[in-house]
Amino acid sequence: MAAESKHRTRWLRRRAWTAAALCCAAATAPAEDAVFFFNPESSIDSYATLKTAFDTYLAPLGPYVFQPFNVRATFEQALAQNSRGVYMLSGWHYGEIKGRQSLDAVLVGVSKGAFLQRKILSAKDVADVSALKGVTVAGTGSEDYLRTLLKQTLGPERHALVDSFKVLSVPKDIDALMAVSFGMAQAAISSEASLQKLAAINPKQHSQLKPLAQSEKAFLLIATVPRSFRQEGAPLVEILEDMDKKPEGVTNLKLLGLDGWKRVETLEAPYSTQLRAP
Amino acid sequence: MCRRHPLTKWGLLLGALLTPAAVTGQEPAGKIVVLNTARSVDRYRLTEEEFRRQMGGQTIIDVNLEESDLDAAGLNDLIAREHPDLVYSIGSQAFHLAGAAAGGAPQLFSSVINWQRFPQRAGVYGIANELSLSQELSLLRYLLPKAVRVGVLFDPKFNRERIAEAKAYSKDVGLTLVEKSIDNPVNDEVDDALLELLPQIDILWLVSDPGILTDRDRVEGIFQAADEAGKPVYAYSEVFIGFGASLVAAPDIPTIGRQAATLAQSLLRKEEPAAAVQFPAGSNIILDACHLAKLNTEYNPDALDSVNRLLGCH
Known part of the structure; x- marks a missing residue:
């Protein structure tokens, strides 16, 4: 019962966020916010499958698209030019750029209960x-x-x-x-x-x-948001966080090699500190 | 440095500049003649592009045979004039031409269908065009772990040894290979073998076999029989997705180009490769989740991050 109530509260919160985001987006921003993805360990030609799977998943949930990249420089260029979106990248990559970009890590990928790999x-x-x-x-x-x-x-x-x-x-x-x-x-x-x-x-x-x-050991995939987009991006982050609650979401997570996401603020202090941008 | 063979026509390979990205600075300088059967064919073009990317810094003399009148004598002249350290043939036509020329440079090949049909010579190295049967079985075990009884039809003239090896290997990965050897693979024989085989197996495995897969009608007949028996088909080329294959494990084309480059680097260093012909190291996997669901065959969800194309019911 408690879980149901929590779920409903989150659903209402997401509706409210989405409504707010849509309202603001109409006036000032592009019609769609994106989940940007780059992972040097992913197979390049699986990106078409990823894009189709994520676009299909995101479409009914709001004005969102999935944008995978196969070139690191292009991904970083998008990051530098576009402050609206969630940026998914490897723990290794995040460690390299967090000093240069105003990015906040919000979710860490989890596989078989672990969020670190070596x-x-x-x-x-x-x-x-x-x-x-x-x-x-x-x-x-x-x-x-x-x-x-x-x-x-x-x-x-x-x-x-x-x-x-x-x-x-x-x-x-x-x-x-x-x-x-x-x-x-x-x-x-x-x-x-x-x-x-x-x-x-x-x-x-x-x-x-x-x-x-x-x-x-390094973190698995990390979902980050530009600091200036943190509040507006909250509904999209929540949609990603809840993917493990729907079969289609679970399939998409598996395509990324994950079982789910964990909030950075719920990690033990040494790990959340490590992910905090300077 | 990149040069074109003077016999080639129509302004070959415009803009074919080498990308030095992958060079560590330690590679020996060498001169390589690349014979490409047809750059207009995606798999040949992609293979060459990856090879060149990896071999940046080498002198490449390239010939696109679909735009060239180069024959064996012309290739001999080219080799005598340029003294290449290596001749790399992409595709069967290029490999055939390289074999007909008498040049003494080591030869490398890839993308050659059934390379074993060509005369085997010393100093010839290559990347096979298909994954090894053992790789295919390992990937099957990984992706469809519950499909343990695997049926295969083969013509012993082409595949006796390969299937014997696969049968021995299948035990290592917990599979049971149910094989049907067909000495005279006319349509009736194949139909009878399928009727006998299909009830005994969880999945039908198509292997590259010119005795069995003779033409389109034969292939369609095999897929129809499997479908009527409610059995998924596992195949070695994405061509078979159009016929109804549920799972395909094919070689990854760019990896073949990179492997050829790695082999070329060894040859330029005068290192003798452990094997003259390697199997492709990269796989390209297509899984039809929709079709598998209809056939009540479960896939391993933890293997989805290895799937290149996932086909759903949309």
Whole structure:
């Protein structure tokens, strides 16, 4: 009963926000506010599916559209030029730009109860990291992103080793891991969760992969809003937050590799502090 | 640096400037002849674009065969004049031409349908045109974990060894392969095999097999039989979505270009690759959630972030 009441209160609050936002938008702003998305680890051609799925989901809920980007610079340009919208980006990316942009992190993505992930460098038939000189390392994301990630993961003393790698960018983590299993690469950098997925698909292949290094833990996807849009953007943030309550919303979250969102202010202090913009 | 072969016509590859984005500064300088069967074909063009992006800084001499009268003698002249470190052929026609030329430079190929039908020679390396059957089975297990009895028709003339390998591998991923070998795959034989196979399986797996998939009518017949039996079809090319495939795992085309570049970098460094021909490392997955729901076949929702195209009922 309490949950029902809470749900109704939130629904009324959202209606009020939406009405207010529509009223203001009519006078001063473009007709549609957008959810902007950029994640260097996403497969570029899955963006059409993401756009269709999110536009379909958002359309009945208000004047909203989903706008995915496959080039980081274009996403950041949109961020610099457009203060109306919710910007979804990786924890790694947010950490890099939060000092430059007036952005507030409002939601963090959650998968299997966790909002942090780490990357694991794993290889087959290799004793330790030093044996990787000159090998092909597979992973998701652009080559620049992967080299930066590998350098962060292996530390400054291994930068020359990372420079010796041939980096092979593949569309998904599971491709990177299978590339090692099937001999197209000698090592892979992937999320811990993807390694667990491989263990479920093929325990034998998983057991042959040896973890050699791991990155620091980083946040999964983060939803942020420009500070000047925080109040007006509240209804859209709430729509995203409630996606896990509808089957279509859950499907869309799964396309992003998430089960739901968590409010930044509900995180324990060290994490919410980490996400706070300076 | 980018140069055009003088025999090519119609102002080839306008604006084909190299993008040096991916170079680390450590790649050895080399000269590469790229023979593209037809740049007007998306998969060939995308492959070459990714290859060039990755190989920025190398000298590329490109020939688009659909706009060129280059023959084997002409290619031999080109090789004798330019002394390339590598000849990269994209597509079957280009690979055939490169094979007919007698140049001594190492050869690299990709996007060649059934590359095994060409004579195997030393110094020839490549990226296969299809995922390995083991990769396909792994992806099936990942996306449709409850479809464990997998049926496959094959012509032993083309696929005896591959299916034997797949059968051995299927156990590793908890699948049961129910295979039907058809020595004489005329229509009646295929129809009879399907009638026997379909009741025993959860999903029908189409593998690349010129003995079985002979023409459009045959393909339509197979899909119709599967549909009447209420069984989903898993296929290796997005072409089959139009016929009613519920799941497709095909190679990702840009990744093939990047893999070719990685292989080319090894060859320019005079490193001997572990395998002369690699399978594609990237996958392009299409899942028809609407069709699967109609057939009461569940997909793994946690695998949706690996799906490139999700087809719904809208």
